[in-house]
Amino acid sequence: MHGNPMPDSYVYVTEEGVTRHYADGSVEALAWEDVVEVRVAAEAAEDVLYILLDRDGEGCVVPRSATDATFLARLRYLPDFDLERLTIAANSAHDGVVVVWRSPDPPSALPDLEYD
Secondary structure (H helix, E strand, O other), X not given: OOOOXXXXXXXXXXXXXXXXXXXXXXXXXXXXXXXXXXXXXXXXXXXXXXXXXXXXXXXXXXXHHHOOHHHHHHHOOOOOOOHHHHHHHHHOOOOOEXXXXXXXXXXXXXXXXXXX
């Protein structure tokens, strides 16, 4: 019996965050509260990638082919996120990476600690 081939990755989107599982067993995950930047990049001619990053530059790469309405709806909860800008960037993605959203909150500075 021939079934569908196993996908090379799959994506879970929850209220807490987004997780991508790869066929080799590796996992990328990012909590929504940690997302500070969203980028769009073209992956050859086959797909568009949404790249979610945290303050340390770590993140989760989500192929557009693996997204659904839940993913897009959740992006809209990011402060001042412009879904139209994302759509335009994804539809016109060529070579390179486009930043479509950055957190309006600057990174929190470490508090000045005073020692006696």
